[in-house]
Amino acid sequence: MQMNIYELIKWLRINKKNIDGSIIKKIYRTYKNGIILELYKPGLEKKYLYLIPGNFVFLSNQKKNLESNSFILRLRKEFNGKNIKVDILDLERVVVVLPNDSSNYLVIELFSEGNIIVLDENWIIKYAMFYKDYKIRKIAKGEKYKVPTSSFSVPNKYEDFYNIIKNSNKKDIVRCLAIDLKLGGKYAEEFLKLSNIEKTKKSQDLSEKEIETLWNVYFNFINNNSILYDNRWVEDIDNVFENIFLKEIEEDTLEKEKQKYLKIIEEQEIALKEIEKKIEENRKIGEFLMKYAWIFSDYNIERIRKEFENLGINVDIKEEGRKIIIQLKDQKS
Known part of the structure; x- marks a missing residue:
């Protein structure tokens, strides 16, 4: 579920005063390609700012993080310890985290597939979670960041x-x-x-x-x-989107478990078919040996071959040590 522009405006109206002036203690990776900013500010009740690209943002008092990756480590290097404020760009569903020293900007796109992008002080893209050419704008290193243009503005009159x-x-x-x-x-x-x-x-x-x-x-x-x-x-907008987030995590986890067990079942079915195929092959071998046991009264390969030829059965026969190996060829009807 995506936050619409009205919900985002309301969220910012409620939380901007709480977030502005806080310090990023640490950045974490979370589910759905999201990140968590752990904030410090005296009196701040909900200190974890969840930024989920392509979806929504919310503040929480609990941290549900995943193992860090290289992208998160790079974000930590850029933004840990920064005093920040938060805003929306051009009334689009784009959240920007602005350090007070104006060194780098952290942009979170909530529309479409979403993205997390780091810009320099001139709004040039330094790096991003995803790189893509949208024709009307390009998310690539060294490109000037552009918000998708829109003629829409929220009517207040x-x-x-x-x-x-x-x-x-x-x-x-x-x-x-x-x-x-x-x-x-x-x-x-x-x-x-x-x-x-x-x-x-x-x-x-x-x-x-x-x-x-x-x-x-x-x-x-x-x-x-x-x-x-x-x-x-x-x-309580934060609580709404936190509940949605937790529910989607649970659903995603259940779906992954379901797919895991479906894969196990599929592998077991393939193995069962192989076993059944082997059983059928051994049954045919057993029937063959029962029917033609009289031919193998001795280990005379030439005689055994001649007996099969007389029966019209096309076989390959070879001797390996004390064993005779017989392979049936395709039989003509």
């Missing part, structure tokens, strides 16, 4: 909100809210439910009163710190 609704080319109002206003499906449907507006209605067909009612719901939403989770409004 009724006139802007009204224009988005009336000028939408989407099929219906629910798609207008979800896509044009970047609210996503769950918020779009909830807003229309609270406004008593049919979601299949076209945006252009909404009356002035309906738009005003919808605006009031929207305006209340952007000016409080509640988010919609599990069909209810909650204010």
Whole structure:
């Protein structure tokens, strides 16, 4: 589950004052390609800042870290001991951790597949978790970092909100809210439910009163710190995304266990088929020996070969020490 721009703005509004001015004690690797910043600041209750690329951010009082890798060790060298502040870039789902000495910047992209990128003081990419050429922008060492361009800005005035609704080319109002206003499906449907507006209605067909009612719901939403989770409004955003994170870890762990056991079962099935094949081969050998035991009354290879030729059975016979090895050739029908 990804944090939308409204949830990220609310999260920052709640936590910026707590995070700004804190010191990074240590950086850890965590699940889902994420990192944890252990923060120090007098009075800071939740000291672990989780930055999960492609997903969300949250503060927690517990640390669920994994073994460090070279990327984490490099981040520690760059940022341990730094006094920081946190912000959002250009109202996009991009979180930036800014050391007060402006030496390097840590960028976490929450959109798409996500990424963690380190920039120098001139916003030139020093290194990243993932390198990729998106055509419109390139994540590569030495490239100038660019945030994906967007004409969208969160409407804070009724006139802007009204224009988005009336000028939408989407099929219906629910798609207008979800896509044009970047609210996503769950918020779009909830807003229309609270406004008593049919979601299949076209945006252009909404009356002035309906738009005003919808605006009031929207305006209340952007000016409080509640988010919609599990069909209810909650204010503890950190707790919501921590629960989502822990649940996804559990699901991923269960899926990995499932795949491990499925692989074991698959290997056992292959082994069983090999055993069954061997049993069948030994059964045929046993039947063959029972049927033609009289041929092997002595170890005269030439006589044994002649007996098989008389029976029309094509075989290769060779002698190894005191053993006679017989190999049946493909038999013509």
